[in-house]
Amino acid sequence: MQVKALNTLCACLALGLANALPLQKRNGTCQKTEVVILGAGTAGITAAQALSNASVTDFLILEYNSVIGGRVAHTTLGQKNQSYTVELGANWVQGIFTPGGPVNPIWTLAELSNLTNTYNNYSSIQTFNQNGAVDFTDLIDDFEGDPYSTVEQDAGYILSDNLQDRSFRSALSLAGWKPGNDMEAQAVEWWEFDWEYGQSPELSSEEFAIVNYNTTFYQYSDANNYVFDSRGFNAFIRYEASTFLTANDPRLLLNTIVTNVSYSDKGVTVLNKDGSCVQADYAICTFSLGVLQNDAVTFSPAFPSWKQMGIETFSMATYTKIFLQFPPDEVFWNTSIQFFLYADPIERGYYPVWQSLDGPGFLPGSGIIFVTVVQDQSYVVENQDDATTKAQVLEVLRDMFGAENVPEPIAFLYPRWSLEPWAYGSYSNWPPGTSLEMHENLRANIGRLYFAGEATSTEYYGFLHGAWFEGQAVGMEIADCLMGNCTGEVHYNVLHGTTPPREYDIENGWDVTSFQTNGF
Numbered sequence: 001m002q003v004k005a006l007n008t009l010c011a012c013l014a015l016g017l018a019n020a021l022p023l024q025k026r027n028g029t030c031q032k033t034e035v036v037i038l039g040a041g042t043a044g045i046t047a048a049q050a051l052s053n054a055s056v057t058d059f060l061i062l063e064y065n066s067v068i069g070g071r072v073a074h075t076t077l078g079q080k081n082q083s084y085t086v087e088l089g090a091n092w093v094q095g096i097f098t099p100g101g102p103v104n105p106i107w108t109l110a111e112l113s114n115l116t117n118t119y120n121n122y123s124s125i126q127t128f129n130q131n132g133a134v135d136f137t138d139l140i141d142d143f144e145g146d147p148y149s150t151v152e153q154d155a156g157y158i159l160s161d162n163l164q165d166r167s168f169r170s171a172l173s174l175a176g177w178k179p180g181n182d183m184e185a186q187a188v189e190w191w192e193f194d195w196e197y198g199q200s201p202e203l204s205s206e207e208f209a210i211v212n213y214n215t216t217f218y219q220y221s222d223a224n225n226y227v228f229d230s231r232g233f234n235a236f237i238r239y240e241a242s243t244f245l246t247a248n249d250p251r252l253l254l255n256t257i258v259t260n261v262s263y264s265d266k267g268v269t270v271l272n273k274d275g276s277c278v279q280a281d282y283a284i285c286t287f288s289l290g291v292l293q294n295d296a297v298t299f300s301p302a303f304p305s306w307k308q309m310g311i312e313t314f315s316m317a318t319y320t321k322i323f324l325q326f327p328p329d330e331v332f333w334n335t336s337i338q339f340f341l342y343a344d345p346i347e348r349g350y351y352p353v354w355q356s357l358d359g360p361g362f363l364p365g366s367g368i369i370f371v372t373v374v375q376d377q378s379y380v381v382e383n384q385d386d387a388t389t390k391a392q393v394l395e396v397l398r399d400m401f402g403a404e405n406v407p408e409p410i411a412f413l414y415p416r417w418s419l420e421p422w423a424y425g426s427y428s429n430w431p432p433g434t435s436l437e438m439h440e441n442l443r444a445n446i447g448r449l450y451f452a453g454e455a456t457s458t459e460y461y462g463f464l465h466g467a468w469f470e471g472q473a474v475g476m477e478i479a480d481c482l483m484g485n486c487t488g489e490v491h492y493n494v495l496h497g498t499t500p501p502r503e504y505d506i507e508n509g510w511d512v513t514s515f516q517t518n519g520f
Contacts, residue, residue, distance in 0.1 A: 030277035035059040035478055036270055038258055039286035041070020042464055043452040043471035045241050047284050048251075050475025052244035056482060060278055062256045062270065064422040068241060069234030071288070071423055072464070077368065078325050078411045084357075084366050085230045086323050088415040089426065090464055093117060093227065095220030104220045106236065106464045113239035116229040118361040124338040128400040129184065130345050136184040143185075143192050147177035155210035156515065162498050167432035168193065168201035168209050187343035190352050197462065198317025198374045199429045200349075208430040208461075214514040215459040228363060261285065262300040263449035282448045282478045286471065289442075289455040290316040290424025303446065306493050310441030313434055314455060316425035317462075318378035318418045322351075322393055325411035326367040328358070332405040333369065335359040342400055349377050351396045367410070371396075382416040389414065427462040428455035436499040437492040440508045443470075444491035450474050458509035469511070 035051060037044045040063035051059055071089040078084055093110050097103040110117060127136045151171040158165055172178075172189075179185035189201070196213075197204050227233045245252055257273035261283065268283035291297065292311045303311070326332070333340065335358050344350035350373075357368040371393055373381055381389050390412050398406045417426045430439070436458065443456040452474040453467050460466030480486060490507050504510040 030269065030279040031060065032279050033058055033060045034280065034482060035282045035284065036268065036278045036280035037061045037284045037286065038261070038270065039063060039070060039453075040065075040068035040237075040241075040252065040254075041286060041453075042072065042237055042467035043286040043454070043474075044070070044284070045237050046468050046471030047286070047452055047475035047478075049240060049244050050472045051479055054476065054479035056479050059251060060280070061252050062258055062272070062278070063252070063254050064257050066254050067234070068252070068254075069232070069237050070286075071417075071426065072232075072234040072237060073415075074232035074234065075413065077323050077413060078366075082325070082328075082367070082410070084325075084363055084368060085228070085232055086321075086357075086368070086370070086413075087227065087233050088321065089417070090233060091227060091321070092120070093225045094463060095216040095465075096223045096225060097220055102219055104216075104465050105468050107220075107225075109236040109240055110225075110227070113236045115227055115233065115236055117225040117227045120224045120226045121338055122224070124336075125341055126334065126337050126339070127184070127187075127341045127343070129343045130399045132400060132402065134184075136188070136343070139185050139188040140191070143177060143188055147172060147175040148192075150175035151206060152210055152214075155207045158207045159211070159504070159514070160501060162500050164498060165205050165207045165433050165435075168204045168206045170432075171206040172201055183345055183348070184343040186348045187341055187352050190349050191341050194349060194374050195353050195372060197429050198319045198426060199315060200375065203315060203375075203429065203431060205430045205432045205434060208434075211459060211514040212430070212461060212463075215512055216463060216465070218514075219512060226362070228357065258297050260298045260300060261449065263447050265447045268448055282450065282481060284450050284452055284471075284474050284478065286451075286453045286467075288316070288423050288425065288453065289314060289428045290418075291422065294424045296421055296424065299449075306441045306491055306495075307444070307446055309495075310438055310443075313431065313438055314442055315429040315431050316455075317427055317429045318375055318382070319426040320373050320378040320381055320414055320417065321370050322373070322381070322389065322414040323368060323370040323412065324390075324393065324409040326369070326407060326409050328365050328367045330407045331358055331367055332401050332407075335364070340400065342396060344396075347377075349373065349375075351377075351393055379418055381414070382418050386412065386414075430461060435495065435497070436503060436508055436510070437495050440489070441491050441495075443509055444489040450478060450489075456509070459512065459514070 037048055037059060040061050044061055045068060048059060048061055073088045074085050075088055076083050077086045093107050095104050096107040154171060157163060179189055193201055229235055258270055259273050260271040262269040268280050270278040293316060333356055335356055338356060340354040342352050351371045354369055354371045357363045358366045417423055439458055452470040454462055456470045457466030
């Protein structure tokens with residue numbers, strides 16, 4: 001499905017928001033507000049909208065960057081008339097809606113903001129090794145058959161019978177999927193798992209990887225719609241903000257770098273790099289898990305051990321997209337195919353999944369293709385210079401398509417998410433053997449300091465809609481607090497090895513069952 005331009009009113013309003021001014025010192029005293037929201041990504045803007053919907057208008061949103069959107073970020077690839085918008089971070093609406101059933105809120109916002117997007121057909125794939133094109137798509141069918149179905153069923157038993165979780169690698173092995181040194185099977189596994197979760201099966205929970213997949217794709221649909229809007233994917237966040245913020249709204253404070261957050265049962269004080277400060281009755285911290293893990297902001301007092309353990313236990317994955325643009329008249333791949341999977345003979349996950357944007361329904365004539373790497377390979381790529389990375393990816397392309405067919409690109413770029421001081425990674429992942437209670441410790445408030453983001457979502461961690469739901473929930477919760485109906489969120493000083501089924505409830509962030517098939 002494709003949809004086109006945002007109406008003029010919203011476009012102008014969104015532009016005004018992008019030009020909002022940073023916080024200024026006010027006679028050496030802190031600016032006072034009822035609620036301060038730290039971060040203007042999906043969770044922060046949705047939290048502010050929830051407050052506004054509850055008639056709470058006395059809030060401030062502090063954002064590190066010069067625009068809203070957080071890890072939904074884009075840039076321009078190419079020059080002059082060959083220039084295109086590409087997404088550096090989040091890129092897909094994942095699971096859109098079930099006819100007559102639930103609708104993903106990100107899809108709703110995508111439609112309201114008229115985001116240009118197209119369905120990604122994962123069956124449109126060609127496979128390669130170091131010798132060129134070779135068909136091993138039968139291995140995709142093998143993985144998606146008995147092994148995955150067995151793991152899925154086993155994860156259900158772990159949840160319902162309160163059994164011990166294990167790694168997804170263990171689950172696959174027990175189900176009979178053992179790729180070993182078969183690099184084509186390893187590439188297929190990367191395509192099926194790492195490409196989604198940002199980490200390998202060894203580093204991922206069997207139970208919650210299945211929960212995470214099912215609550216999105218079985219609840220809404222199995223569709224993944226790729227966004228390639230010239231305004232950037234974050235147009236949906238700007239649209240959402242425009243429903244409650246005015247142009248140049250003084251409550252949106254861009255270019256504001258938070259350095260310290262002091263909290264108690266009576267209020268919160270936020271200190272910023274420019275010397276300004278904010279005093280609030282409540283605060284909503286939407287910093288990424290990576291920021292919290294890297295101590296990029298100090299908190300006073302230091303977090304209690306149960307909170308710090310929750311933060312350090314969960315994982316922050318890195319997902320790096322490397323974009324190349326070739327002369328349109330020298331495109332060397334079949335543009336009717338969306339994906340190309342490469343099996344390196346030595347290293348698993350070495351520039352494995354390539355996606356063409358120069359094809360029907362996307363950006364025909366653009367000459368753009370990109371490759372994705374994650375985790376350890378991301379760390380390598382993000383710590384080396386562009387020239388080294390470009391040489392490596394061109395070598396892979398020339399193995400795949402023939403050295404004589406692959407010219408030098410006319411444009412080349414990629415982000416370095418693991419090094420960004422306001423992100424330190426792309427999105428969160430749930431490690432094996434980690435209980436629901438441990439996640440609730442990551443999620444829970446401390447005094448009047450609350451937390452929201454994709455990482456705090458029990459069922460949708462790693463997804464944009466996870467950030468949306470968490471922002472909405474915390475915004476509504478603080479609105480209740482301001483009306484004197486504050487209960488706070490549960491946490492666990494003593495953690496147990498497993499979580500009894502009775503605790504899979506709304507109090508622990510469990511809103512919908514993972515035992516459903518609406519979207520299938």
